[in-house]
Amino acid sequence: MARMSKNSSAKNRKASQLSRSYDxxxxxDAAYRExxxxxxxxDASLIQGANVPIQHVGVxxxxxxxxxxxxxxxxxxxxxxxTGTVSLAADLKGINMSRIVRTFYEFKDRVLSHxxxxxxxxxxxxxxxxxxxxxxxxFNYPILQKSLRSDLSGWQFYRVxxxxxxxxxxxxxxxxxxxxxxxxxxxxxxxxxxxxxxxREVYGIPHSQRSKARVIVEVSPxxxxxxxxxxxxxxxxxxxxxxxxxxxxDEQAFAELNGAYQKFVEDAARLVYERLDEDARIRDFVxxxxxxxxxxxxxxxxxxxxxxxxxxxADFSAFRDLIx
Numbered sequence: 001m002a003r004m005s006k007n008s009s010a011k012n013r014k015a016s017q018l019s020r021s022y023d024x025x026x027x028x029d030a031a032y033r034e035x036x037x038x039x040x041x042x043d044a045s046l047i048q049g050a051n052v053p054i055q056h057v058g059v060x061x062x063x064x065x066x067x068x069x070x071x072x073x074x075x076x077x078x079x080x081x082x083t084g085t086v087s088l089a090a091d092l093k094g095i096n097m098s099r100i101v102r103t104f105y106e107f108k109d110r111v112l113s114h115x116x117x118x119x120x121x122x123x124x125x126x127x128x129x130x131x132x133x134x135x136x137x138x139f140n141y142p143i144l145q146k147s148l149r150s151d152l153s154g155w156q157f158y159r160v161x162x163x164x165x166x167x168x169x170x171x172x173x174x175x176x177x178x179x180x181x182x183x184x185x186x187x188x189x190x191x192x193x194x195x196x197x198x199x200r201e202v203y204g205i206p207h208s209q210r211s212k213a214r215v216i217v218e219v220s221p222x223x224x225x226x227x228x229x230x231x232x233x234x235x236x237x238x239x240x241x242x243x244x245x246x247x248x249x250d251e252q253a254f255a256e257l258n259g260a261y262q263k264f265v266e267d268a269a270r271l272v273y274e275r276l277d278e279d280a281r282i283r284d285f286v287x288x289x290x291x292x293x294x295x296x297x298x299x300x301x302x303x304x305x306x307x308x309x310x311x312x313x314a315d316f317s318a319f320r321d322l323i324x
Contacts, residue, residue, distance in 0.1 A: 158178060181211070182211050234272065286314055
């Protein structure tokens with residue numbers, strides 16, 4: 001058996017003499033804090049792997065309550081999940097991750113908006129010494145929905161993400177992600193059901209399913225676009241939003257509404273496209289729709305984008321996110 005070296009033996013003796021208790025009263029002074037090791041900011045010799053730039057590095061999923069302003073001026077507090085990332089140049093080992101959170105917290109008492117995200121992004125560039133940065137703020141946004149016929153109302157919640165990016169020229173771009181849940185009655189199934197009724201006097205029920213559209217819009221420079229505005233555009237396009245408060249007369253109304261606005265998944269994408277494309281507040285967009293088929297064991301999906309050069313891509317594949 002190899003004999004333990006004198007240095008190893010000394011280190012082990014020293015380690016055994018270290019304190020094993022946590023000193024709750026200890027607070028290091030400025031000199032002590034300055035002496036703390038900071039491996040993230042060491043030179044390029046400590047980089048593991050390829051010495052190349054990283055497009056996004058940061059923190060995902062830190063949460064805090066933030067104020068939002070509704071379109072009518074009301075303020076509400078919602079739980080927001082933040083993802084903040086910055087670019088990292090070659091020859092740099094890493095970033096100070098805590099600055100992503102700490103810098104954001106300096107703005108925690110402000111009202112969340114695209115403009116606020118723009119301010120924070122500029123601070124990220126300054127505090128972390130990066131050339132580009134990105135922020136996503138995800139939350140559930142409540143809008144009061146009236147029932148179709150019974151004069152009741154209930155809160156409908158919408159998944160929303162406010163996204164901001166800033167480039168090396170300090171150009172700020174603003175995006176809103178919005179999920180809209182609706183019912184889709186199949187036109188083919190409706191026609192086949194009517195055919196059986198008319199030709200063979202057989203009763204049948206056309207199939208319909210809960211469905212979701214995710215729209216990502218880029219807000220035009222100099223314009224503003226409230227969350228309520230996007231909701232209204234989706235309602236105008238698709239009509240058959242799922243309901244919160246329902247009595248018998250509302251359920252009957254919803255069946256009639258589905259009969260009046262039957263749609264395939266292809267129709268849904270084009271209907272939303274039409275509404276977004278004619279709105280001057282929206283510079284660019286992409287739409288992903290998923291119909292959670294009650295006929296099949298799989299879903300019907302479609303994706304469409306505006307098609308601007310170097311704009312938002314139709315390369316959407318996160319269809320499991322659209323399960324509702």
